[in-house]
Amino acid sequence: MISLQHITKVYRNGVTALVDVDVEIEKGEFVFIVGPSGSGKSTLVRLILKEEEPTKGEVYVAGKHLNKYSLWKVPHLRRNIGTVFQDFKLLTDKTAFENVAFALEVIGKPKHVIDQRVPEALDYVGLGEKLNSYPDELSGGEQQRVSIARACVNRPLVLLADEPTGNLDPSTSVDIMRLLDKVNRIGTTVLMATHDQAIVDAMRKRVIELDKGHVVRDQARGVYS
Amino acid sequence: MRRFDYYFRETAAGIRRNGIVAFAAMSTAFVALFLLGLALLLRSELNLVIYRYTRDVEVAAYLTDPVRLDTVSALTKKLDALPAVASVSYETKAEACQRFKAIFASQPVFTENVSCDVIPASLRIHLSDTSLFNQVTTALGCSIQQRSDGSKGLVCTEPGVDTVADYSDLLSRLTAISRVLSIGVASVSIVMLGSAIALIANTLRMGMFARRREIGIMRLVGATNWRIRVPFLIEGLVESMLGAVASILALFLVKILFFDQLRYKIGFIPLIGNRDVMGVAPWILVASALVAIVAGTIGMRRFLDV
Numbered sequence A: 001m002i003s004l005q006h007i008t009k010v011y012r013n014g015v016t017a018l019v020d021v022d023v024e025i026e027k028g029e030f031v032f033i034v035g036p037s038g039s040g041k042s043t044l045v046r047l048i049l050k051e052e053e054p055t056k057g058e059v060y061v062a063g064k065h066l067n068k069y070s071l072w073k074v075p076h077l078r079r080n081i082g083t084v085f086q087d088f089k090l091l092t093d094k095t096a097f098e099n100v101a102f103a104l105e106v107i108g109k110p111k112h113v114i115d116q117r118v119p120e121a122l123d124y125v126g127l128g129e130k131l132n133s134y135p136d137e138l139s140g141g142e143q144q145r146v147s148i149a150r151a152c153v154n155r156p157l158v159l160l161a162d163e164p165t166g167n168l169d170p171s172t173s174v175d176i177m178r179l180l181d182k183v184n185r186i187g188t189t190v191l192m193a194t195h196d197q198a199i200v201d202a203m204r205k206r207v208i209e210l211d212k213g214h215v216v217r218d219q220a221r222g223v224y225s
Numbered sequence B: 001m002r003r004f005d006y007y008f009r010e011t012a013a014g015i016r017r018n019g020i021v022a023f024a025a026m027s028t029a030f031v032a033l034f035l036l037g038l039a040l041l042l043r044s045e046l047n048l049v050i051y052r053y054t055r056d057v058e059v060a061a062y063l064t065d066p067v068r069l070d071t072v073s074a075l076t077k078k079l080d081a082l083p084a085v086a087s088v089s090y091e092t093k094a095e096a097c098q099r100f101k102a103i104f105a106s107q108p109v110f111t112e113n114v115s116c117d118v119i120p121a122s123l124r125i126h127l128s129d130t131s132l133f134n135q136v137t138t139a140l141g142c143s144i145q146q147r148s149d150g151s152k153g154l155v156c157t158e159p160g161v162d163t164v165a166d167y168s169d170l171l172s173r174l175t176a177i178s179r180v181l182s183i184g185v186a187s188v189s190i191v192m193l194g195s196a197i198a199l200i201a202n203t204l205r206m207g208m209f210a211r212r213r214e215i216g217i218m219r220l221v222g223a224t225n226w227r228i229r230v231p232f233l234i235e236g237l238v239e240s241m242l243g244a245v246a247s248i249l250a251l252f253l254v255k256i257l258f259f260d261q262l263r264y265k266i267g268f269i270p271l272i273g274n275r276d277v278m279g280v281a282p283w284i285l286v287a288s289a290l291v292a293i294v295a296g297t298i299g300m301r302r303f304l305d306v
Helices: A041-048 A071-078 A096-105 A111-124 A140-152 A170-185 A197-203 B002-054 B069-080 B093-103 B108-113 B130-139 B168-210 B212-221 B225-265 B274-303
Strands: A002-010 A016-025 A030-034 A056-061 A081-085 A158-162 A189-194 A206-211 A214-219 B059-063 B085-091 B122-127 B142-146 B152-156 B161-166
Touching (some): A016 A206, A030 A041, A030 A197, A041 A189, A081 A140, A096 A111, A111 A140, A158 A170, A170 A189, A170 A197, B002 B274, B059 B130, B130 B142, B168 B212, B168 B225, B225 B274
Antiparallel strands (some): A002 A056, B059 B122, B085 B122
């Protein structure tokens, strides 16, 4: 599903983010990317979204060779990739329903599809009762659920989660992980960048550890360190 | 349908949010387009005057009564042979009379008291080079002489030709005035169009900045660049189009308050009418669309990258 071959990324300011990274992720896998801040986790995520170009190496996502992917097609690539972030990225002037609907609206989905899929998605993440709540009326965990519903509403092949539990307390984090696991079980490839040791240790999924841009460990059913 | 609904809502929200800046952009577009329209109107006014009085010919050879058709064809042939002459056409007494009546249509004093008999037929001569007027006078044997009524003028020896009138001086003077006025007003309007573009680009940029979170999310979920940009482009278009509509109305006002007032006072100058203003309107709309497109391109350049 995702294939990074000999990726090196050097930013224009001279910072080296990744050095000769080789990663293969199969369809349906659940993978943690771990490592300290500045180890290159976010750069990896940005390369997969084609927000950055690799300095060297090839990137393949869902069978597409991103190095040769033209810029005007990038939006279509991103429709196959759901994204979840630490800061939720919800629009505060829109309700939970509207936030999720927005993702479908801006890619031109018709109203009847929106009216069907949005409640489904919110129900799936356990917010079926809070369709009309605004983000500031929801807890942090609930807001992250809305953002997961938004990421999944268009049924993506890949879910990229960049520190999704970074702003949440431990018990809420566990709930979010259960939800991501549920998303993974329906066949979505999940790639999660984190430095939450407890979660990685508890899940026992594949762990890829980065340090100063190098892959220092790639272990099936691993722990944080 | 949903798509249009979406674009409409986004545009309306954008203009509301930008309030004062959007108003500044609109009024600058208004002034710029008004001046552009004024330049175009002045040009058509002067063209109208030039055409009415000279019918775009530089030289008229007035013929003596009674006019013989074989003389006309002989003279035409002779004049056509001159290198300075581009074309020659014959205006009968009846045609000349009609033109006279049209010029003085609002001055019955003239049309009622002047008999068509005294209005001469003429050969209207279009020169290829106005400085070679002498070729015509020489060919027709004309020279400046004291006339019987005491005035000085060109008297011609060529049979059938009474006198020759040279409009080229008047024509070049009118054209010069027309050019100076149009260029002056047009260059002011170009400067104004430039500031209209800058202001509209600025409102778009402010709008994009105010909505950068939304735009960020739209990119993440795979909205196309056009989906993101079109509401802003429409916003710019609406702003400049509102300016255009206001300027067209203002031009009609100028026509009513200025030209229509003159129409009753000095009847012998042809004045532009509603039709001329209508003729300028499409150009104003085209200019306003161009302003919006250029403003959109400049305003969104920074946000174009994926």
